[in-house]
Amino acid sequence: MGGTGSTVAVAALADGLPSWRVTRSGGEPRGIFCGIGHCHDCLVLDPDGRTARACLLPTAAVIGGSDQAPGGVCQVRPADREEGDSLPCAAGAAPSGSTTRIGPRSSLALVGRDDSRVRPAPVIPASAEVCQVRSADREEGDSLPCAAGAAHSGSTTRIGPRSSLTLVGRDDSRVRPRAAAGQSAAPHPPADVLVIGAGPGGLTAAADLADGGLEIVLVDRYARAGGQIGRQPAGTAARTGGLADAIGRAETHPRIAVQPATAVVALRRLDHRAGFEALLETAGTLHLCRTRAVVLAPGAREVVMPFPGWTLPGVVTAGAVQALVKAEGRLPWTRVGLAGSGPLLLAVAAALRQAGHPPAFTLEARALRDLVGTGLPTALRHPAKGLQFAALAGPHPPRFGWRVLEAVGSDRLRAAVIAPVDPDGRVGRRRTVGLDALGISHRLVPDVGLALQLGCDTRSSADRIATAVVVDEVQATSVPLVHAVGEITGVGGDEKARAEGRLAAAALLTQLAGHRSPPAALRRAATRWRRFADDLERLHPVDDDWAATTPDAVLACRCEEVPLGEVRRAIADGATTARAVKGLTRCGMGPCQGAVCSPIVRSALAAAGHADTGDLESRPLAAPVAADQLARLA
Numbered sequence: 233m234g235g236t237g238s239t240v241a242v243a244a245l246a247d248g249l250p251s252w253r254v255t256r257s258g259g260e261p262r263g264i265f266c267g268i269g270h271c272h273d274c275l276v277l278d279p280d281g282r283t284a285r286a287c288l289l290p291t292a293a294v295i296g297g298s299d300q301a302p303g304g305v306c307q308v309r310p311a312d313r314e315e316g317d318s319l320p321c322a323a324g325a326a327p328s329g330s331t332t333r334i335g336p337r338s339s340l341a342l343v344g345r346d347d348s349r350v351r352p353a354p355v356i357p358a359s360a361e362v363c364q365v366r367s368a369d370r371e372e373g374d375s376l377p378c379a380a381g382a383a384h385s386g387s388t389t390r391i392g393p394r395s396s397l398t399l400v401g402r403d404d405s406r407v408r409p410r411a412a413a414g415q416s417a418a419p420h421p422p423a424d425v426l427v428i429g430a431g432p433g434g435l436t437a438a439a440d441l442a443d444g445g446l447e448i449v450l451v452d453r454y455a456r457a458g459g460q461i462g463r464q465p466a467g468t469a470a471r472t473g474g475l476a477d478a479i480g481r482a483e484t485h486p487r488i489a490v491q492p493a494t495a496v497v498a499l500r501r502l503d504h505r506a507g508f509e510a511l512l513e514t515a516g517t518l519h520l521c522r523t524r525a526v527v528l529a530p531g532a533r534e535v536v537m538p539f540p541g542w543t544l545p546g547v548v549t550a551g552a553v554q555a556l557v558k559a560e561g562r563l564p565w566t567r568v569g570l571a572g573s574g575p576l577l578l579a580v581a582a583a584l585r586q587a588g589h590p591p592a593f594t595l596e597a598r599a600l601r602d603l604v605g606t607g608l609p610t611a612l613r614h615p616a617k618g619l620q621f622a623a624l625a626g627p628h629p630p631r632f633g634w635r636v637l638e639a640v641g642s643d644r645l646r647a648a649v650i651a652p653v654d655p656d657g658r659v660g661r662r663r664t665v666g667l668d669a670l671g672i673s674h675r676l677v678p679d680v681g682l683a684l685q686l687g688c689d690t691r692s693s694a695d696r697i698a699t700a701v702v703v704d705e706v707q708a709t710s711v712p713l714v715h716a717v718g719e720i721t722g723v724g725g726d727e728k729a730r731a732e733g734r735l736a737a738a739a740l741l742t743q744l745a746g747h748r749s750p751p752a753a754l755r756r757a758a759t760r761w762r763r764f765a766d767d768l769e770r771l772h773p774v775d776d777d778w779a780a781t782t783p784d785a786v787l788a789c790r791c792e793e794v795p796l797g798e799v800r801r802a803i804a805d806g807a808t809t810a811r812a813v814k815g816l817t818r819c820g821m822g823p824c825q826g827a828v829c830s831p832i833v834r835s836a837l838a839a840a841g842h843a844d845t846g847d848l849e850s851r852p853l854a855a856p857v858a859a860d861q862l863a864r865l866a
Contacts, residue, residue, distance in 0.1 A: 261644070
């Protein structure tokens with residue numbers, strides 16, 4: 233399944249590893265969850281020793297673009313497996329019986345082979361230093377040290393039966409650190425417009441702005457443009473799908489500087505005449521970009537409301553399943569179930585069937601009569617979308633009114649307990665279905681962190697778990713020369729994003745280049761799609777009933793391992809906002825900075841009767857960055 237362009241997470245899953253680290257406090261196994269960089273569950277060390285998300289770290293960055301492993305290879309296994317479950321590696325590939333831990337707080341180990349017996353790996357304290365991973369064919373000067381004593385000096389050990397990653401033994405006299413790692417770069421040449429997000433809305437806006445004569449910088453957190461909906465297959469140069477032309481147009485335009493695999497760490501307004509300054513991070517290097525205007529198109533992230541077993545490896549977001557099948561063409565799992573609410577489930581189920589992996593089940597939490605009653609007016613106003621959703625379901629509609637009650641397993645997902653649940657909360661006959669993976673999605677919510685940094689006006693959703701950016705009739709936010717397009721203004725799909733991208737570009741060309749005002753047709757189209765997003769939000773709200781039925785021991789915050797019971801106690805003790813809960817429980821203080829738990833905390837507050845819940849998304853830095861990197865900018 234792995235290959236050039238595939239990620240380290242994909243390589244690990246393909247090698248049968250559902251998890252590769254353990255949590256700091258509870259020692260729980262963690263692997264991939266969101267699959268697109270929001271949750272930080274899948275942390276590893278990259279070749280330069282920086283903490284990285286395995287779902288975003290290309291194998292090509294570690295193995296130099298080759299996945300052809302020669303003859304004998306070692307396998308990677310959890311360090312705490314029983315001896316009988318140990319996985320042998322090829323004789324001579326590692327010292328007999330040796331073990332080497334990889335990854336921050338990881339439970340992966342390399343196991344050296346002894347034909348008479350395979351020794352279990354000892355449990356190494358979470359604070360222990362870790363080895364680094366590099367390509368087997370790197371030059372000596374680029375060798376990367378691992379912790380002294382963790383491997384023989386100068387040795388290399390290949391890992392993964394289908395990869396060419398190696399662990400590199402340390403020799404202080406010969407290993408030279410890479411001079412460029414972690415250093416800050418010179419500021420990027422000033423741009424007319426910085427477009428953040430290379431999905432449908434960002435691509436459309438960037439191309440139209442460049443066609444109008446402006447210099448554009450287009451940044452995106454992913455290695456390839458297209459966003460989730462236009463995700464390109466790994467290992468292929470040719471662009472495919474409905475966004476192929478838009479991607480090609482942006483990547484080849486002489487006035488568009490595309491910066492893939494780049495995170496926007498911070499974004500601030502300088503003054504009315506100086507414009508804006510963005511702090512960007514690419515491969516551990518920080519650089520500044522100044523711009524006259526900004527288009528925000530960061531997309532959305534998924535909401536998964538907690539239930540027993542939701543932190544087990546193998547329980548992932550529906551978006552993670554979609555990302556894997558789009559990028560790889562197939563899955564590392566055999567039995568996959570889908571559950572939650574919303575049209576994303578239909579799209580993922582259709583993608584699985586097309587790839588030859590029909591889901592074991594697709595469960596829609598909303599009852600069919602509720603969907604028909606609420607959705608019929610929406611379908612009449614947007615008949616093309618109604619037909620699209622019907623086509624996605626085809627002859628395989630979901631089970632309406634069904635939910636996952638529990639994910640079952642110890643070290644990984646083994647099964648899911650499912651049942652029908654009526655609108656009054658009565659649970660019907662339970663069924664246990666064996667699974668390798670469970671894709672969950674209860675809602676998509678706008679990614680508003682950068683908008684909050686700039687001070688853009690926002691609005692809360694009716695179910696009070698989401699925040700969207702408020703825009704006017706030309707996609708302008710409350711901050712001058714900042715426009716917002718796509719899911720950040722309300723989740724409505726690629727047609728909405730493109731319509732808003734065209735309108736925002738036309739409005740900025742008026743302001744910055746003296747073009748005529750945006751045509752009325754562009755305004756009408758964008759307005760119509762914003763109304764569709766509002767309809768979709770009402771069609772698939774997140775009910776608060778989960779907060780009354782989920783046990784206290786279930787984690788609400790995956791990063792800081794905060795159980796739901798602590799959130800409930802904080803609310804009972806007087807916390808009325810998400811920030812107050814954060815201060816009392818540490819929810820939102822982990823690596824994901826509330827990306828996963830903010831909607832959960834807000835929903836728990838709403839269930840307790842608090843209307844103005846606030847959020848956990850506003851913060852000085854929008855992405856993790858090392859303190860020494862910031863110091864170099866001073």
